Amino acid sequence: MPENQWDGFQWMNEPRQWSVEEKGLRLLTDRQTDFWRITHYDFVKNDGHFYYRELQGSFTCQLRFSGNYQDLYDQAGLMLRLDDTTWIKAGIEYVSSTAKASAVVTRDFSDWSIRELREVPIDFWVRAKRARDHVEISFSVDSENFEMLRLAYFPPSASLQVGIMAASPKGEGFETIFAPLDIKEG
Known part of the structure; x- marks a missing residue:
């Protein structure tokens, strides 16, 4: 994979170890x-890893990734971010020793939606469709059959930061491989 597939991306909270390889990032x-704000846990965390670029207007983006999830709440996926208090993260979160399709929508306060998966998938796909005032999040374990996980209000804005996200809230860290983000504007 040529490195230029990640041109225009920048880090928020760059991890200590990362590389661009043939399989992906x-x-x-x-x-x-x-990444979390207040609800239930009464704390604010904004130190997960986010590799993003700016997008304007309506768009659809799709991400394929795989992870070696180990500890409670290990997570990876897609993030759309307006600012520190308004963002969405969607992908896989590791809970009770199993992977869950997960979406957290934050507008001052975080909320969390999960869907059971039969097993930890080797590859996982997450898709976000951004329109004027909302985002539709869908997921797939086979790249063909997508299920809607969440339709959420998301404030209209001129642009958003969009990219890959990963974090280890309770653990010592885990490895994730992200394929290039597929973006269709308009």
């Missing part, structure tokens, strides 16, 4: 990192 999450 590989990273090892730093320990005890997360």
